[in-house]
Amino acid sequence: MKEWEVIFADQKGVPTSLLLHAEHCPSEEDAARAIRTHLFPVMDELDLNDFQDRTVSPTARWLKEHSGVTITTIQEAP
Structure with missing residues (x-):
């Protein structure tokens, strides 16, 4: 795995990084x-039914709208 x-x-x-292990780019x-x-372990099972099937990335949208968290880059770790 990469x-x-x-x-x-x-x-x-603040720019922050997180390492993920996967065969293909997540x-x-x-x-x-x-x-x-990582940031909200208690909310890990949050029901995102408001966004399900209406947006491409419901979790990414929730993070941005409700927490101000924005993904800037996904790249293979050096």
Whole structure:
């Protein structure tokens, strides 16, 4: 498995990175779920039914709208 670095701006706008292990590059939604688990472990099972099937990346959208977290880059870790 490869390591992927997800770089995102946290709630304070500070660039932060998170390493994910996957065979292929994670999608924005997969990265958003990992970030949500990392930043908000209690909300890991949050019901996003308001966004399900109406947006491409419901978790990424929730993170941006409700927490100000924005994914900037997903790249293979050096």
